[in-house]
Amino acid sequence: MKKEEDFVAGLLVYIACLRAQKKYSTAKSYQDALSSFKCFCGMEAVPYTYINRNRLSCYQSWLLDKGLSWNTVSTYMRRIRHIYNLAVESGDAPFVPHLFKDVFTGVESKRKKALPSDSLRSLMGSSGIDPGMRRTQLAFSLMFSFSGIAFVDFAHLKRENIKDGVLSYHRQKSGSLIQVEIPAEVRCLLDELAACTDKDSPYLFPFLSGKQTGEAAYKEYNRALNRFNCDLMLLAEACGVNEPVTSYTIRHSFATSLREQDVPIEVISELLGHKSIKTTQIYLKSFSLERLSAVNRACFASVCKPVSKVG
Template sequence: MHKNTDFIVFMTALVEKLEQDGRYGTAHVYRSALRRLCGYCGKQSFRFSDLTSGWLLGYQAYLLGCRLRWNTVSTYLRMLRAVYQRGVDAGLAVSRPRLFHGVYTGSRPGRKRALGEPSLHRLSRIPQSDPRLEEARRLFLLLFALRGIPFVDMAYLRPCDLQEDVLTYRRRKTGTCLRVRLEPWAATLLARCRSADPDAPYLFPFVRREGPEGYREYQKSLRRFNRLLHILAVRCGLPEGLSSYSARHSWATLANSKNFQHELIRDAMGHSSVKVTETYFRHHTDEQIDGMNRELLTVVFVE
């Protein structure tokens, strides 16, 4: 490739390389960003030199006009920034450190994902008569009991990753190696959720094949799990709702509410920094803030 390389051509090659390397999840996100970019550019060529601050502002406005959430817009812009930086490293673009300064690449608090203690108690104590919902309930509780392990990491666990009562795995997102000792509750749940096939390549029955076919199996399993969790939340009357990631947020939020150090929570979850960990929870609840305001107003208005 040379300095006239088209940005979209370069990004397409990057996606294909990620897929060849087996990084299907990362490739999926980049491909989604690539489709949005192609939708904006149409059939026109798009060179690295066309990527300017003004162009980025226009693209951000386009994404918002598509009624995308700010966090989704941020994801697409961060993907562009990563591709641009790779182009700089390859000598295809001039380095401009503040190029993305004018567009949003942060993370905004979205809908609350963590379950409060009452909801966690309710979920752990209400077995479901529907076997599909009971399977989803047990799996959610297992995700929570394994320190909020992401579903993708659980799906790709191999039988050899479990040695007696210790589970050892490497996070697919960060590469961090984690060692989790199974408490009795987790061991019981794992025994009920694991694959019944002794010859299965993975510990759980969500993925049966390798490569891109296996990744499609993972996506299908994740969609099914989230559908069942949505129904389960309604059946159990959980006001927060449920998704596969609620287990991770709930574990971190509960640990924070019990005043465990943020550094300890970071290490337990395999985060790259405390800053990442702190995005999982608010430091104070709305109820605490409202209570503070009520007490201050009482000082002024109550005789």
């Protein structure tokens, strides 16, 4: 089997190209898919002809048996599909109609990602927490007040991103320009967190050193994200919040809070920096049970008046 006809070799070449383009996060995603698929196949070299509908279906079952989520399954399948399609275009793999028809390549929308308002208030307003958790609480509050800013953008903010009380930055993920006026009531929180930052750091907040470049900088960011998510779990426990809390939860909670205040989805989408409203719709797949119940009761009450029993 020639090297160029091997799926593993083709994927490794693609990963190398991603790293050369400094797309380290995407490269890691493809590497994870490759490692998983090689483990399933039990082979170091996987011919393109080895990949068929039945084998992909078995691979999906194998992933689910290992406890992976449907979204992880979808990510791995889409990575494999992309490399296979590139090989078909170059003539290194045979075209097989509906090859990925039997496996999941969509997005599973989980109903409960946003936090209820009382949990948000506890996380941002609890005063009896350990001083060591104060930095995490400050970051949580600021990320929510900065229109649900993603942690990757928050951690990379610089002093020059704030001018005349307005925060301006380009999203790392999409490049979209985000501008938001910083609420007066959180400026003191901003100053408190910024005071924790090393004076030699180019960043506004104390999460990244600014001393790393290339893939080393990407790895430093991942370590910072993991630490922040661990700290959020500790903060939630200290505040008596039972729901799971991650950096992603903040973004979803911000979007859902606006949705339940009847803010138009176009406005929410622009605040989040989404390039497509379809992405925002995935965030806002459903209202909370409380909101749905209230609307349902109001609708019933508006059209039906229960008849009282006589006698």
